[in-house]
Amino acid sequence: MAESNSLLVIIRHAPYGSNLLREGVDTALVAAAFGQPVDLLFLGQGAMALLKEQGSGAPGQKASLPTIDMLEMYDIEHLWTTEESLAAIGVPTSMLRNDVQFLKAKAMPGFLQQYAQILNF
Amino acid sequence: MAESNSLLVIIRHAPYGSNLLREGVDTALVAAAFGQPVDLLFLGQGAMALLKEQGSGAPGQKASLPTIDMLEMYDIEHLWTTEESLAAIGVPTSMLRNDVQFLKAKAMPGFLQQYAQILNF
């Protein structure tokens, strides 16, 4: 991720609570389609989108799981979260998708600096 | 406040952060204009609206102080808050308007039950 146009999309809001998860993921997909290297970081409530069971979607609303699955089709392979985020929302790692990578909150400043661009959703 | 149509308007969001303070106060004013007995309770961030110094208004936005002052013109005399709310936002009572009345959080369930109707903003 040393490329000069690398993008980090940070997802900080829960699925269904607002449209921010969806709008953040859409931004990542378009960046990937443009050939821009892009990773995602899920913080706090945003980590709710990483639940394996996530799938039915709020009644009347579109499920978020297919949206997250799309990321892989666009070669967005790095879905990051922090152990502190999971602890804060009470989610054990056993409930998460298998493709999630972990970061310690302590390492966050250095992690963010690797990216040329950051968008916060 | 034993009247069968008494209304409590609860303000829980800060001035300028959203339009909820304004929309809550407008509701109280209309209720008063209709002759309905109405009190206001400011909780958490909502208590920011009770600052004496509150007045200039966010740049480009209308100030909230004149809106609060209107309450008195409509004979809405009871502006309540809780000591816990003030502690949470770090506001000493010396910074508040003089017409504010205090409630202990412990007394809140009984307080709410006095009202026939409650609207939460």
Add this chain to the structure above:
Amino acid sequence: MLHILTKALNSDAAHQMQQAVGEEDIVVLTEEGVQAALKTHWEGWQAYQSRIYLLAEDVAAWGLNTAVTANGLPTVDMNGFVTLTEHHPQIVTWY
């Protein structure tokens, strides 16, 4: 009185609701509020025992069915939610 919480437990809305709930009051957790299923140590589960419910449809939507079953938490479906409102003239939403 019936209280509806639509936000997560660490929100201002949740803290304010906790101060407002009286001894005979009922609590229904909806929307983001169903995340409480992941916090079995939350004091509300103890304080409002047998008068607090998670809205079942929202639990399923948020991917929390397994957590609710594993933790044996009380749910109510939309039909049950309406029935609860029949019994409580005062209904307050914390959002």
Add this chain to the structure above:
Amino acid sequence: MLHILTKALNSDAAHQMQQAVGEEDIVVLTEEGVQAALKTHWEGWQAYQSRIYLLAEDVAAWGLNTAVTANGLPTVDMNGFVTLTEHHPQIVTWY
């Protein structure tokens, strides 16, 4: 990196920002974030000393001029805010 906080200190946004701020980073508190003027015990004041600012226009709007003066807190006006952004290619808003 420059961090902009637009929400109150007890928000998720504030907690997440606190984890993200590096040792050379700058913090600007705007909109609801200026309520930090009332929390002189907030650890951010110590942790980001000489690299944290309250946006002056928002301080005045929120009725906090007296608190800022009494507590001797650092402010920057909109002109100064723009100048700060000149010195930091990466700018992240926490909301």
Add this chain to the structure above:
Amino acid sequence: MEYGLLVMGAPYTSPAPHSALRFAHTLLAQGHHLSGVFFYHEGVHNASSLMAPPQDELNLHDAWIELHRAHNIPLDVCIAAALRRGLASEAEALRHGKASFNIDAPFELTGLGQLLTLQQRCDRFITFA
């Protein structure tokens, strides 16, 4: 029983309109009566006739109209909250010199008095926000 609903969340931003719609259909199915729905704060956006979500998502504007058609439920929108947010009926658009409008029957622009009247008239009044 007589129910009234207050909707304060915007479609596609807040789940509140979805919850309100499900609650409305459920209470009607149980034989209760719904006196009206009042849209306030960001909830006024539910009334926009220009809403055009992707085809695989529920069109909330249309869902409210369907509720109205099936059960004759009044759909009242706070006029002050609506106008500042860019929602206007034909009459209001004309009054404000606007060339078009986006609020149509059965949605009706009305004052806050309507909210208070609805609350007083109903046995149960529930906020979705």
Add this chain to the structure above:
Amino acid sequence: MEYGLLVMGAPYTSPAPHSALRFAHTLLAQGHHLSGVFFYHEGVHNASSLMAPPQDELNLHDAWIELHRAHNIPLDVCIAAALRRGLASEAEALRHGKASFNIDAPFELTGLGQLLTLQQRCDRFITFA
């Protein structure tokens, strides 16, 4: 320097549009250049031509147009975020069978690619939300 702004807050609900406008005028006054403003999420409501706030409040739609006229700043609106929220240009209204529209030049409906291009082209990119 070359600046770009992303606005995600709705007028009259979030203070973000006000902050963004003040920031824009200040950076221009300092001699910087503003490449464009992109409206996303609830920020798309800034583009509504039907907005009619009370006379003693700033009309944000008009304030953005004034910024455009004075400095020729492009005002881009995310088309997907706009359509689901009830904002449409004449062309999009036609395409979706709507009788009226509420987005007009200088506001332009565009894709998310425009957001990414703007961010890459600018020396500084700032989110107001």
